[in-house]
Structure formats: structure tokens, C-alpha cells
Amino acid sequence: xxxxxxxxxxxxxxxxxxxxxxxxxxxxxxxxxxxxxxxxxxxxxxxxxxxxxxxxxxxxxxxxxxxxxxxxxxxxxxxxxxxxxxxxxxxxxxxxxxxxxxxxxxxxxxxxxxxxxxxxxxxxxxxxxxxxxxxxxxxxxxxxxxxxxxxxxxxxxxxxxxxxxxxxxxxxxxxxxxxxxxxxxxxxxxxxxxxxxxxxxxxxxxxxxxxxxxxxxxxxxxxxxxxxxxxxxxxxxxxxxxxxxxxxxxxxxxxxxxxxxxxxxxxxxxxxxxxxxxxxxxxxxxxxxxxxxxxxxxxxxxxxxxxxxxxxxxxxxxxxxxxxxxxxxxxxxxxxxxxxxxxxxxxxxxxxxxxxxxxxxxxxxxxxxxxxxxxxxxxxxxxxxxxxxxxxxxxxxxxxxxxxxxxxxxxxxxxxxxxxxxxxxxxxxxxxxxxxxxxxxxxxxxxxxxxxxxxxxxxxxxxxxxxxxxxxxxxxxxxxxxxxxxxxxxxxxxxxxxxx
Numbered sequence: 001x002x003x004x005x006x007x008x009x010x011x012x013x014x015x016x017x018x019x020x021x022x023x024x025x026x027x028x029x030x031x032x033x034x035x036x037x038x039x040x041x042x043x044x045x046x047x048x049x050x051x052x053x054x055x056x057x058x059x060x061x062x063x064x065x066x067x068x069x070x071x072x073x074x075x076x077x078x079x080x081x082x083x084x085x086x087x088x089x090x091x092x093x094x095x096x097x098x099x100x101x102x103x104x105x106x107x108x109x110x111x112x113x114x115x116x117x118x119x120x121x122x123x124x125x126x127x128x129x130x131x132x133x134x135x136x137x138x139x140x141x142x143x144x145x146x147x148x149x150x151x152x153x154x155x156x157x158x159x160x161x162x163x164x165x166x167x168x169x170x171x172x173x174x175x176x177x178x179x180x181x182x183x184x185x186x187x188x189x190x191x192x193x194x195x196x197x198x199x200x201x202x203x204x205x206x207x208x209x210x211x212x213x214x215x216x217x218x219x220x221x222x223x224x225x226x227x228x229x230x231x232x233x234x235x236x237x238x239x240x241x242x243x244x245x246x247x248x249x250x251x252x253x254x255x256x257x258x259x260x261x262x263x264x265x266x267x268x269x270x271x272x273x274x275x276x277x278x279x280x281x282x283x284x285x286x287x288x289x290x291x292x293x294x295x296x297x298x299x300x301x302x303x304x305x306x307x308x309x310x311x312x313x314x315x316x317x318x319x320x321x322x323x324x325x326x327x328x329x330x331x332x333x334x335x336x337x338x339x340x341x342x343x344x345x346x347x348x349x350x351x352x353x354x355x356x357x358x359x360x361x362x363x364x365x366x367x368x369x370x371x372x373x374x375x376x377x378x379x380x381x382x383x384x385x386x387x388x389x390x391x392x393x394x395x396x397x398x399x400x401x402x403x404x405x406x407x408x409x410x411x412x413x414x415x416x417x418x419x420x421x422x423x424x425x426x427x428x429x430x431x432x433x434x435x436x437x438x439x440x441x442x443x444x445x446x447x448x449x450x451x452x453x454x455x456x457x458x459x460x461x462x463x464x465x466x467x468x469x470x471x472x473x474x475x476x477x478x479x480x481x482x483x484x485x486x487x488x489x490x491x492x493x494x495x496x497x498x499x500x
Contacts, residue, residue, distance in 0.1 A: 009094035016062035045251035046369030081111030083337035150428030179217030189231030206283025217286035260294035263315030276322030292334035349380035392423035416488030422451035
């Protein structure tokens with residue numbers, strides 16, 4: 001499918017969304033360069049290796065949805081009509097006096113909607129909502145979650161979880177869920193075997209949290225398998241393979257590479273169902289399912305008739321079946337549109353970190369998918385419309401001053417992101433570490449809000465969607481129109497011409 005737009009390329013902006021949670025979403029001049037990571041392993045871990053960012057100026061690739069914006073706020077919007085078994089890829093390419101837009105699909109052909117509009121913001125919202133409705137999106141009430149990751153990382157212990165839950169209760173903090181993150185397990189794939197340092201077993205935690213008034217949440221990376229794990233040794237036939245028959249390398253983390261499950265293998269699917277059912281029996285009603293992209297990587301599968309999008313969906317369906325319809329599933333590192341209808345919430349940007357920007361990685365290595373406050377804001381804000389697909393999870397606010405390089409303005413910008421995006425509220429600060437200022441910011445961030453919407457796509461402070469009805473973000477390193485660098489101003493701003 002191809003369209004020609006008769007317009008001067010240098011007058012247009014392009015709104016794109018990357019493939020999975022961490023893949024960059026942007027609002028840029030069409031003439032600008034779309035960066036692609038120089039590190040090949042980031043192609044698998046941060047993008048779709050079968051449809052990477054272009055790495056060229058004036059050529060922009062997007063997944064599921066794309067928009068081109070004129071200076072008056074009108075333009076053109078394209079969006080897929082279904083994503084259950086098909087990946088829809090968009091590309092906009094500038095020419096001398098026009099723009100060529102193409103759409104290709106990997107998987108069975110599905111409807112595609114392409115509309116010229118006088119109001120791009122409204123049309124983006126309408127077409128994305130149509131996709132969510134078609135796929136029977138799950139959008140339950142948002143939850144307020146304390147997560148262990150951004151303070152304890154893999155060194156989390158059973159006692160650290162309980163200590164923070166006790167402090168939260170003593171200070172009347174309105175968390176719904178305390179979620180145990182990575183570090184409790186002995187290896188990727190060996191989820192029921194405890195790590196040496198955890199000081200107990202994951203099954204010991206839910207009852208104690210329930211007694212304190214909190215639901216229990218658990219992190220899993222269910223589609224990943226550690227090369228030294230018991231699972232890899234006992235069931236090598238369950239691993240996704242490369243064209244030479246070797247176990248596929250699915251990324252690089254935890255000090256080395258790792259493998260992915262082949263979710264077309266019937267026994268692997270049953271193992272996923274049993275895993276989800278087991279942790280549910282332990283008492284975990286909230287599951288954060290991370291690094292989900294692994295099931296959709298290009299590779300040789302047990303069933304060669306199943307495409308990547310369908311294979312991913314099969315694995316996610318097995319987890320939903322095992323956990324039950326009433327479990328709350330949060331996707332992360334996940335193909336976004338292909339998760340609609342199976343997850344309750346979705347991470348819509350890279351990880352937050354206790355520093356503003358990893359500039360050398362982002363600028364010199366072309367990789368804005370890594371953890372930083374700036375990357376999380378940049379991408380999550382540019383996916384404001386996805387609240388009709390699931391509850392958005394823009395990640396945590398960092399309210400602490402200790403163990404952090406964030407300024408007060410940057411901390412408040414993260415809180416502003418949670419307010420504007422709506423959806424989940426999350427924190428990871430050691431609660432005993434928070435002073436009165438930090439506690440006040442945390443309490444503010446835990447207030448639930450409805451999603452806001454942009455006032456304009458014709459200008460921004462930082463290559464992303466930054467101007468909303470409830471306020472403006474400045475993601476740049478210099479002040480803009482009286483708004484300090486790296487900050488959020490929560491005063492309403494006038495609506496731009498042509499926007500509602």
C-alpha cells in the first residue's frame with residue numbers, strides 16, 4: 001500500500017511509535033534523521049530487528065500507527081485495524097516536492113486506515129481507539145504500585161520487601177500492590193528456585209503482604225531462558241533457534257546473552273500456563289511480565305507455519321490462561337499493539353533511572369531505548385493515545401534525593417508525566433529514605449488522574465509530544481519560553497489553532 005502526499009517535506013512533522021515498550025516514540029521534523037543503534041544486540045533488545053529505524057534523514061519508520069502533521073495541525077494519519085497475528089509497518093520518505101508513505105504487513109493481511117484530517121490529534125486518538133475496541137482492550141482501574149527494582153535491583157531480599165510495606169502502612173501511603181522484581185529467582189527460566197541472597201522463597205511473601213493490607217505482585221521474564229539455567233539444560237528443544245540450528249541469542253543483559261522460548265512448542269506453552277498458575281497459587285494477583293519481545297524475535301520455530309506476531313500472542317495467551325481472567329497482567333519490553341486484549345497494562349516507554357540522560361549512548365550510539373528519566377518522558381509522552389489499548393504504565397516517579405542524580409525539577413517532571421499519562425502510578429524509593437519533601441512528592445504522584453491530551457503537535461520542547469492541556473514539559477537542556485530545562489509546568493496552555 002502506497003500514498004503520495006503533495007506537500008513540502010520541510011513543512012511537516014512526523015509522529016512515530018516504535019515496536020515495543022522501550023522502542024523510541026518521537027515527534028520530529030520529517031527532514032530529521034531517525035537514529036538506529038550502532039550496537040547490533042540493541043536491535044533485538046530495543047527494536048524489531050526485522051523492521052529497524054531507518055538510520056537516515058527524511059525517512060521515518062513506525063509500527064502500527066504513523067502521523068504526518070502540517071503547521072496548521074492537520075495532516076494524515078495511518079493506523080492498523082488489527083494486530084492479533086500481523087505486524088503493520090509504516091514508512092514515510094521525503095522526496096523533492098512530496099512525501100511517499102508506504103505500509104507493509106508481516107502476517108495475514110488486515111485492514112489499514114489512512115485518513116487526511118484537519119485535526120491530527122483527534123484522528124490519532126480515534127483510529128487508535130478503533131484498534132483497541134476491535135481487539136477488546138482491557139482497561140481495568142489503574143493501580144498504585146511499589147516496585148523493588150529501582151532501588152534494590154537484583155539484590156532485593158524478602159525482608160526489604162516487608163520493611164518497605166511496613167513503612168508504607170505506617171505512613172498511610174495509598175499503594176495497592178507491592179511488587180517483587182528481578183532477583184528472587186536462581187536463573188532466567190528457573191522461577192521456582194530461589195536465589196542464594198533473597199533470604200527466603202517468593203511464595204513466602206504474598207500472605208505477609210496481605211496481612212499488611214497490600215496485594216502481592218511478581219516480576220517474571222517468562223519468554224527468556226538463561227544459558228546456564230536448569231530449564232535450558234533439561235529442555236533445549238523448547239528454545240527458539242537461529243538458521244544454523246543453534247539456540248537464538250535474544251539480547252544481552254544479566255552479564256551476558258540469553259535465549260528465548262519457542263512459544264509454538266506445545267510443551268513450552270503448557271509450561272507457561274503452569275508457571276502462571278503456580279505463582280497465582282502462591283498468592284500473586286499482579287504479574288509484571290518483562291522482556292516479552294523474546295517470543296516474537298525472527299527465528300526457526302517448532303511450527304514453521306506460525307508467524308512472529310501469532311507466536312507472541314500464543315505465548316501471552318498461555319500466560320493469561322494460567323493466571324486467570326481476574327489476574328492483573330502488566331506487559332513490559334513487549335510488542336505493543338499485539339498485546340491488546342491480553343494485558344491489563346503496558347509499559348509505554350524505557351525504564352526510568354535516577355539520572356536525567358545517558359547522552360553518550362543516546363547521541364553517539366544512536367540508542368534512546370535505555371534507562372533514563374529523559375528517555376522515559378520522551379517516549380511515554382509521545383504515546384499519550386495508547387490508553388485505549390491498556391492502562392499505560394509510564395514507569396516510576398523517583399521522589400528521593402539520596403541515591404539519585406535527579407534535580408528537583410527533574411523529579412517533578414516525572415511526577416508530571418504520571419499525571420498527564422494517567423494509568424498506573426508506581427514508586428520504587430526505599431520509603432524510610434524519603435524526607436518530608438520526598439514524601440509529599442510521592443503522595444502527589446499516587447493521586448490517580450484521567451489521561452490528558454496534547455494541545456499541539458506542531459511544536460515541542462525536545463523532539464517529543466510535550467504540550468498538554470494540563471501543562472508543558474521541557475525536555476531540552478536550555479530554558480524555553482520561561483520553562484526551565486528538564487522541567488514540567490502544570491499551568492494550562494492555550495489550545496493551538498486547528499486543535500480542540
